[in-house]
Amino acid sequence: MLIDFNLKEKLKELKKSGKKLPGGYFDLGIAYWMINPDEKEYTPEHLAEQFLKKNKATNKELYNYATKKLKEYKLEKLFYEVEMPLVNILADMELKGIKINAKGLKDLDKKLEKELSGLVKKIYKEAGETFNINSPKQLSRVLFEKLRIDIKGVKKTRTGAISTDVETLNLIKDKHAIAKYLLDYRELFKLQSTYVKPLQELIGKDGRVHTTYIQTGTATGRLSSQNPNLQNIPIGTGWATELRKAFVAEKGYKLVSFDYSQIELRVLASLSGDPKMIEAFNDDLDIHKLTAANVFNVSLEEVAPEMRRLAKTLNFGVVYGMGAIAFAKTSGLNFGEAKKFIEEYFNDFKKIKEWQEETKAQARTFGYVTNLNGRRRWLLRATSMFRGEAAEAERAAINMPVQGLAADIIKIAMVTIFEEIKKRKWDEKVRMLLTIHDELLFEISEDIIKEAGTAISKLMESAYELEVPLKVTMKAGKSWGEVQ
DNA sequence: CGCATACGCGCC
């Protein structure tokens, strides 16, 4: 058995040179990540220091300690049956990469360039001077000192400066024409500088971009993606779709996305055992509409779009431990109304409140929380004497078992799908490319899309048994822009 | 000059 660090990189090297893979392997970094997912680094030096209290340790010593802890924490199944197989799967996904239409990106770049130069001119004209729009410091001076725009309701940054973020710009939109231009500028500049420009640089000789998945990158069990991060590609607006259209399928293939519908809320319903929410998912109802009907005390037919929107914000916020202040801010309600809606929510879904309180108590009592598979997160600050610190740990505590189980489910699905691909000898026809928390993106040969799509959907839906069904929606297209 | 920090923002 191969016992070492960064086995994904080693497997990639072996695959590239066509060599045989080891029969079994044990990634030390991932093992320690499961023991404590909040370490910022998982290097041999750091782990020896942190866990063995030594300057140096051999892999054997690190292995012995890790296996002991994995057993003690009941993490062996998750480690050996999910995380380790995933190393090989991620290696494949990274090597494969996703095809990019370079010409499309270049054209988009030019379009953005043109739009941006127009906006810059308008902004300078409104400001009566030229300055660096990308500098919050300079922008703040122009907006609030030179132009003297009213700062009522505008928040300050952590260091006390007047904020210039989107929320602020929206607030002053009606007070000065410059704000609208700045909002447009921000959107386009972000798109160009963060996505369109870097992506072009990262296209390989094979015409594809190859992200790197970090298996030890989050404290909840999720994966992260870097160089480039393909888990935060813009979606929704016209410009975002233009960008997504540059992610394409190879000739003879289509991109096919498989999305878990409401996976975190389903997990929360299941964990809490809340009868109303479980029934809603069992009946395949519109969960936000159902929530709205409950918090507004109306029938499903009487739910107006605005009511549903508020309920949706509530549903998402609850998973994160959102308070009245934050709910008020994101919903546009005043503090009192926001507080009432949250109370009403927990009154309607009592078991969710109970589950959250139990989970917080666990964090305080044991200093950690776990999810159904034993995935663990240490939260020693739950008993901090600083109220803010303790509250922050409590919010992390109620979120981790939910986010972490959702992460496990998609990882389990990836492992079973990978096995199915091998079994059916679909290696060249069904390529798993991306994993984006609750979504898997494949490149599938056009002749078997139907058959493979059905198989993949089924495997995703049966990856884990909850108190409610898992639901997957599938979409196929020539580009990523077409599957959203 | 490189590096860390602040700010801001894209996604789930």
Next chain:
DNA sequence: AAACGGCGCGTTTGCG
């Protein structure tokens, strides 16, 4: 004043 969980990354700014 803020207090919504989890990430990665671009630009600016100030420090050594």
